[in-house]
Amino acid sequence: xxxxxxxxxxxxxxxxxxxxxxxxxxxxxxxxxxxxxxxxxxxxxxxxxxxxxxxxxxxxxxxxxxxxxxxxxxxxxxxxxxxxxxxxxxxxxxxxxxxxxxxxxxxxxxxxxxxxxxxxxxxxxxxxxxxxxxxxxxxxxxxxxxxxxxxxxxxxxxxxxxxxxxxxxxxxxxxxxxxxxxxxxxxxxxxxxxxxxxxxxxxxxxxxxxxxxxxxxxxxxxxxxxxxxxxxxxxxxxxxxxxxxxxxxxxxxxxxxxxxxxxxxxxxxxxxxxxxxxxxxxxxxxxxxxxxxxxxxxxxxxxxxxxxxxxx
Numbered sequence: 001x002x003x004x005x006x007x008x009x010x011x012x013x014x015x016x017x018x019x020x021x022x023x024x025x026x027x028x029x030x031x032x033x034x035x036x037x038x039x040x041x042x043x044x045x046x047x048x049x050x051x052x053x054x055x056x057x058x059x060x061x062x063x064x065x066x067x068x069x070x071x072x073x074x075x076x077x078x079x080x081x082x083x084x085x086x087x088x089x090x091x092x093x094x095x096x097x098x099x100x101x102x103x104x105x106x107x108x109x110x111x112x113x114x115x116x117x118x119x120x121x122x123x124x125x126x127x128x129x130x131x132x133x134x135x136x137x138x139x140x141x142x143x144x145x146x147x148x149x150x151x152x153x154x155x156x157x158x159x160x161x162x163x164x165x166x167x168x169x170x171x172x173x174x175x176x177x178x179x180x181x182x183x184x185x186x187x188x189x190x191x192x193x194x195x196x197x198x199x200x201x202x203x204x205x206x207x208x209x210x211x212x213x214x215x216x217x218x219x220x221x222x223x224x225x226x227x228x229x230x231x232x233x234x235x236x237x238x239x240x241x242x243x244x245x246x247x248x249x250x251x252x253x254x255x256x257x258x259x260x261x262x263x264x265x266x267x268x269x270x271x272x273x274x275x276x277x278x279x280x281x282x283x284x285x286x287x288x289x290x291x292x293x294x295x296x297x298x299x300x301x302x303x304x305x306x307x308x309x310x311x312x
């Protein structure tokens with residue numbers, strides 16, 4: 001799904017470009033021409049960046065700033081898959097929009113940063129062939145090593161150029177992606193289930209979550225995610241599965257394993273929204289939005305889906 005072309009003027013079917021800047025004046029030099037060009041063509045513009053960046057955009061465009069959809073990055077970039085869904089909804093409902101975004105990057109844990117890097121790669125698959133330009137801002141002082149690998153093109157002081165290090169999302173990997181998941185702790189709760197026992201499994205997860213003090217609204221999200229994954233196991237796998245539940249580091253971890261599942265036959269499972277009207281593909285898509293982290297491994301004929309959710 002690697003796009004074959006990238007367009008500076010947003011006129012092509014798809015463009016995903018990294019935009020480096022080193023100062024506030026550099027920030028404006030990068031974004032002002034892009035926004036001005038889109039507004040002249042009556043295209044919708046979405047800008048997601050820091051509060052200071054939003055103020056700079058507002059001051060630069062004056063009364064025309066009302067034509068720009070602006071959101072603070074701290075709220076927009078709260079969860080990778082939910083952010084992907086929000087961008088998806090925005091892009092699919094508008095004609096040739098211009099999207100300028102700047103993830104937060106600072107303050108994230110290593111695990112969070114990994115998922116955001118993966119998100120930037122997945123964007124290339126999520127919007128391949130869609131008439132949209134995605135311009136990803138970043139402060140060049142951050143020295144983000146992944147940028148050339150997740151963006152087909154880069155805009156620097158020397159101009160627009162194709163990244164010779166770009167990796168298509170289907171082949172993109174981070175260190176450790178190929179390693180097996182660590183074994184659950186000995187104290188983990190383990191139960192087998194079939195289709196007729198999904199109700200019992202939901203009750204078990206609910207009881208465990210409440211006993212360890214999970215917030216009530218999160219309990220419902222966790223139970224829904226586990227139920228979706230367990231239903232996938234029995235409907236599309238061997239007809240039965242195993243659930244393993246434990247608490248670690250302020251979060252509940254629930255793993256659904258299916259000895260008949262093997263490897264998933266779709267690329268980027270759960271990262272891309274199902275096609276409208278599709279009867280399949282919603283379980284992982286929903287679970288990735290509800291959970292803090294979803295890990296999927298298919299090894300030796302066994303498919304393991306591990307769901308992580310913080311207690312509060």
